[in-house]
Amino acid sequence: xxxxxxxxxxxxxxxxxxxxxxxxxxxxxxxxxxxxxxxxxxxxxxxxxxxxxxxxxxxxxxxxxxxxxxxxxxxxxxxxxxxxxxxxxxxxxxxxxxxxxxxxxxxxxxxxxxxxxxxxxxxxxxxxxxxxxxxxxxxxxxxxxx
Amino acid sequence: xxxxxxxxxxxxxxxxxxxxxxxxxxxxxxxxxxxxxxxxxxxxxxxxxxxxxxxxxxxxxxxxxxxxxxxxxxx
Numbered sequence: 001x002x003x004x005x006x007x008x009x010x011x012x013x014x015x016x017x018x019x020x021x022x023x024x025x026x027x028x029x030x031x032x033x034x035x036x037x038x039x040x041x042x043x044x045x046x047x048x049x050x051x052x053x054x055x056x057x058x059x060x061x062x063x064x065x066x067x068x069x070x071x072x073x074x075x076x077x078x079x080x081x082x083x084x085x086x087x088x089x090x091x092x093x094x095x096x097x098x099x100x101x102x103x104x105x106x107x108x109x110x111x112x113x114x115x116x117x118x119x120x121x122x123x124x125x126x127x128x129x130x131x132x133x134x135x136x137x138x139x140x141x142x143x144x145x146x
Numbered sequence: 147x148x149x150x151x152x153x154x155x156x157x158x159x160x161x162x163x164x165x166x167x168x169x170x171x172x173x174x175x176x177x178x179x180x181x182x183x184x185x186x187x188x189x190x191x192x193x194x195x196x197x198x199x200x201x202x203x204x205x206x207x208x209x210x211x212x213x214x215x216x217x218x219x220x221x
Binding site: 040060063064067088100120123125 | 150152153154194197213215216217218219220221
């Protein structure tokens, strides 16, 4: 039986309305007492006088989804959380737009915040995703995570 | 054998993959790639076989999915 991994990628920016709808979907899960949300926004960095206008994301999707599945299992095993949602953009995302949405929920706040923080760190460190920072003048620089 | 390349490595290879013949293991692969693409010597990257990162010399077969992964910069 072929196991399908949960997809986390979507083309382009993550709309604010998508985040709002995701929160609303949890109103029926009344065991939840806390949500923690991380939103990554594309920053207009200035690099040697050149301004970043967008980031273009690419990924080794198969490997990223496999890795994300492992991370998901580990986080669920370590923290008493009710649910976890991860959405990452692919393709071009303009400055000021959202490129990463991480959402955890739990009965009490500590688990949700800690799980959310760890997820964000691990997504940035372990998922084979690359950002290309595009400048106004059509030049680019490969993004470096700090 | 098809080797997938990503991120800044696509600038060196000019494409998202590179093809090579008769490479028994990852050390030989790196040596041959560096001969053909000297710019690769200055690059930092990891090698993944079938979506798992390998850090030591690893035997390769035709069915392997090989990829070269520069430092990740998602999020």
